[in-house]
Amino acid sequence: MPKTLVILAAVLGVAVLAYAVPAIMLAGEVPPDTKVAGVDIGGLSPEEARSRLERELRPRATRAIEVTAAGKKTRLEPVELGLSVDVAATVAAAMDGASTPVGVVRSIFGSRELQPVVKVDEQALTERITALAKTVDRKPKEGVISYQGLEPRTAMPKKGLALDRAAAASAVRGAFLGDGGPVELVTKTLPPAVPAKEVREVASTTARTAVAADFTVTSGAREAAITRAELAAGLSFTGDGGTLKPVFDAKAVAPGLEKRLVEEGHLPRDATFKIVSGRPKVVPARDGKGIDDKELGTAVAEAVAAGERTAKAPVKVTPARLTTEAAGKLGVKERVSSYTSNHPCCAPRVTNIHTIADIVDGHVVKPGETFSLNGLVGKRDKARGFVEAPMILNGRFVDDVGGGVSQFATTMFNAVFFGGFQDVQHMPHMYYISRYPAGRESTVSYPQPDFRWKNDSKYGVLIKTSYTSTSITVQFWSTKRYEVESQSSARYNVKSFPTLKESGPKCQPMSGVEGFTIDVWRIFKRDGKELRRQKFTTVYQPEPKLTCTT
Incomplete structure (x- = not known):
């Protein structure tokens, strides 16, 4: 080799x-x-x-991973991150x-x-980051224009925030097996669809023009007005598709318009009851024509957006709210409460008391339903027989259409009180009025303050009203649940009244009444046994002694 x-x-x-x-x-x-x-x-x-x-x-x-997003710290466990x-x-x-x-x-x-x-575990990681995002994410808040009286009021838009979920998942994966953080997660700012500048512009121009005059609603040859105040009470401007658009809630005005735009004989009629020989008997329902408040709201909003002052009322076939068959199953079988209040004869306010009593008479409140006096009656107007009469406004007596109907509200409040039904909203008068029971009375005006109560029983409640020249009576017919008693404290925190002088053609003298506080208890009983008590505390301001000079 x-x-x-x-x-x-x-x-x-x-x-x-x-x-x-x-x-x-x-x-x-x-x-x-x-x-x-x-x-x-x-x-x-x-x-x-x-x-x-x-x-x-x-x-x-x-080891938990501590993360920070938008200043908020959170500890994330590796096991829940997958x-x-x-x-x-x-x-x-x-x-x-x-x-x-x-x-x-x-x-x-x-x-x-x-x-x-x-x-x-990609699914677990995604689910945990998604849950984290829900605590961080904040949708942009769009600007809204509403009204205080007739004056536009703005709620300015605010930016939103969103967690960058892909970046967050990557960040926590990178921090796994590290020292535990903290790890700053990336967030993105979300601008509102309508910028603040546009909100201010609409508030100072379109929103003012929208309530500059009454709005007319028509149906055939008939027409009725939505007043500036009623329009402002239901109108707002909200963000929609990058612009501010008007929205109108017509629920409050629809009943009043319906009575003026639809002939009486064509209106739907709910089943109700008449008292025959001391027993309630069903009066059959009748379908008719009515106004759809949602469609009316849309029609008014579209007209406002177009700068128009009229809209057609969406009148259509409307079934009765309470059918004959349903009325027969409501358990309306006996009188459960009654209250009568007295007043001097023949003053203009008596006309208003009788008018509102006629409107409410025969109304049925279903189980679980909340009754609104303003919602049923609507704005008091001369077209339906209301007249000018004194009422309290800003601490003084003034004349207004519908003045005096608080006597009806007070009478109904006491029927609610002794019927054992739930008080939802009542506001006592500013001053004590001697014809009313102290601490058991309620004022009412339109649109506020309203008087509302809830039928918290499983039976229907029939409201029957009657009157004389010197009294008003409200009766509730249903199925009796309680015996109700009233107990009152002595008057305390008594305050003396001032003596004043004023002048002017609209000045109305005031007699002067002490202010005080009083407690009233509503005592619920069944078979003579006390079940519970409800306390009402009322504070009355001193009514001035006002002399009108020339």
Whole structure:
């Protein structure tokens, strides 16, 4: 054999031995000087390496990650994020390629620093980030224009906020096995669709023009007006598609318009009752024509948006609110309460008391329903027989159409009180009026203050009214649940009244009455046993003694 070949074979043999010997020695072990996240697993068997990693990485793998988004701190647990260390895959990665020539050389002369293989439950991660986003996200608040009286009032728009969910998921994945944070998450600002500048412009122009005059609603040859005040009470401007658009809630005005736009004989008539020989008897219902308040609201809003002052009333066939069959199942069978209040004869206010009593007479309040006096009667007007009479406004007596109807509200309040039904809204008069029971009375005006009560029984309630020239009576017919008694405290915190003089053609003298506070308890009983008590506290201001001078 030539000498050159002998030398080449020797060199090759040495190389083979140089590779084979370490390869055999390292077989089945993690290469020396191999670290995973700072944990040395070099020279260990796979089983030993897995055990060491599980032991050493567990504190970091279970450490909560503190994140901050929009200034709010939250601790996120790795288990709920679906993040964990895949120890077996990490050890396999550490041993991968260790028996190759390159791997042997690296094991002899070098070292390796590996990152753990992280297992991610993508669904769990998404769900947790989504839940976090719900605590951070804030929709933009669009500007709204409403009215205080006839004056536009603005609620300015506000920017919204949204968590960048993809970036948040990436950030918490990167923070896993770290020192626990805090990690600042990225949020994005969401602008409102309508900028503040446009809200101000609409408030100073369109919103003022919209209530500058009464609005006319027509049906055939008939027409009726929505007053400026009624229009402003139901009108608002809200963001829609990048612009502010008018919205009108016609629920409050629809009943009054309906009575003026639809002939009396064509209006729907609810089933009601008449009292025959002391027993309620059903009067059948009748379907008719009525106004859809939602469609009316849309029609008025569209007209306002177009700068118009009239709209057609959406009159359509309307079923009775209470059918004959349903009325027969309401349990209206006996008188459960009655109250009568007295007044001097023949003043203009008596006309208003009789008019409102006629409107309410025969109305049926269903189980669970809340009765609103203003909602049923609407704005008091001359067209329906109301006249000008004194009422209290800003601490003085003034004449107004419908003045005096608070006597009816007070009478009904006492029927509610002794019938055991739920008081929802009542407001006592500013001054004590001697013809009313102290602490058991209610004023009313339109649109506020209203008088509202809830039929919190499982039976219907029939309201019957009657009157003489000096009294008004309200009766409730239903199924009796309670015996109700009233108990009053002595008057306390008594305050003397001032003496004043004023002049002017509209001045009306005031007699002067002391102010005081009084407590009234409503006592609920059944079979003579007290069940509970309800306390009403009323504070009356001193009514001035006012002399009108010329």
